[in-house]
Amino acid sequence: MNAAPDSRPASAVKRQYGEGGLRKGKGRSFASRLVSSFKREKSLYLLALPGIAFFIVFKYVPMWGIVIAFQDYSPFLGIKESPWVGWQHFERFFANPDFLLLFRNTLAINLLNLALFFPLPILIALLLNELKEGLYKRFIQSILYVPHFLSWVIIAGLTFLLFAKGEGVINDMLESAGAQRMDVLTDPDSFWLMLTLQSIWKEAGWGTIVFLAAIAGVDPERYEAARMDGAGRLGMMWHVTLPAIRGVIVILLILRLGDLMDVGFEQIFLMYNGAVSQVAEVFDTYVYRVGIQRGQFSYSTAIGLFKSVIGLALVLLTNKLAKKFGEEGVF
CATH class of the missing domain: 1.10.3720.10 (MetI-like)
Structure with missing residues (x-):
């Protein structure tokens, strides 16, 4: 038996299935889904960009310095050259x-x-x-x-x-x-x-x-x-x-x-x-x-x-x- 045609408005179908009428979320990589999401909500991502940049620069990047807790750190040797002490x-x-x-x-x-x-x-x-x-x-x-x-x-x-x-x-x-x-x-x-x-x-x-x-x-x-x-x-x-x-x-x-x-x-x-x-x-x-x-x-x-x-x-x-x-x- 053939499936009944979708009676919803075209805009609702596009929001769920995309422009092609088929669901595009499955089988796609995270990067491609992120790009698609950015294209749809570009203004929201741009609005959040300063906050995201703040956390990346001042919160996540400095976390690299945690490794010196396991080293005998010397500023003259740097993180890469300081000996490891566990x-x-x-x-x-x-x-x-x-x-x-x-x-x-x-x-x-x-x-x-x-x-x-x-x-x-x-x-x-x-x-x-x-x-x-x-x-x-x-x-x-x-x-x-x-x-x-x-x-x-x-x-x-x-x-x-x-x-x-x-x-x-x-x-x-x-x-x-x-x-x-x-x-x-x-x-x-x-x-x-x-x-x-x-x-x-x-x-x-x-x-x-x-x-x-x-x-x-x-x-x-x-x-x-x-x-x-x-x-x-x-x-x-x-x-x-x-x-x-x-x-x-x-x-x-x-x-x-x-x-x-x-x-x-x-x-x-x-x-x-x-x-x-x-x-x-x-x-x-x-x-x-x-x-x-x-x-x-x-x-x-x-x-x-x-x-x-x-x-x-x-x-x-x-x-x-x-x-x-x-x-x-x-x-």
């Missing part, structure tokens, strides 16, 4: 007494950030969403966004001006009120919390942008249905808004866990002093001291590779767990 630098790093100290400090600072900093942009976005006055809402958003554009040098300078024991503004106020001066900047017990509060003040407002965009996409009919069921504002937040942005929260949490071994060099380097060295020394500052100041490039590259592998493993693991619990995940 896992020697990794073994040296794991046997180093500083390894556990670095691991503890890095993990503690990041877990504290994860517990205190990560939920705050979600809460701020929920509260901003409840503001109905447009001008007032934009003013509050602007005030919250401003610290993001300040460099860590300025943040550190403000911290010293406020909390310096000798002439800090906060300590002057405490002394005038009859209280004792605080020694926050050189107190190891408060150093991790101080770093977390700095990060919250600088980045919490900026972090609300993604969540506000996700909230803006929530169907208003859901709120109407919840209101008709007797839900108040808190009830609509809990039963409508949070479930609607749960996927975004999970994705950002996965990406955040991927940076669990990265604390941020500049912030800690600026707040570092001898009194807090036992709680302030992390992988990033250690790599700077060993790799840049002492010129041990292969050893510091091995440390950086170790951090990257841990981050990749955490992303893969948390992404798999997210999919297991019904979330979309990152990929």
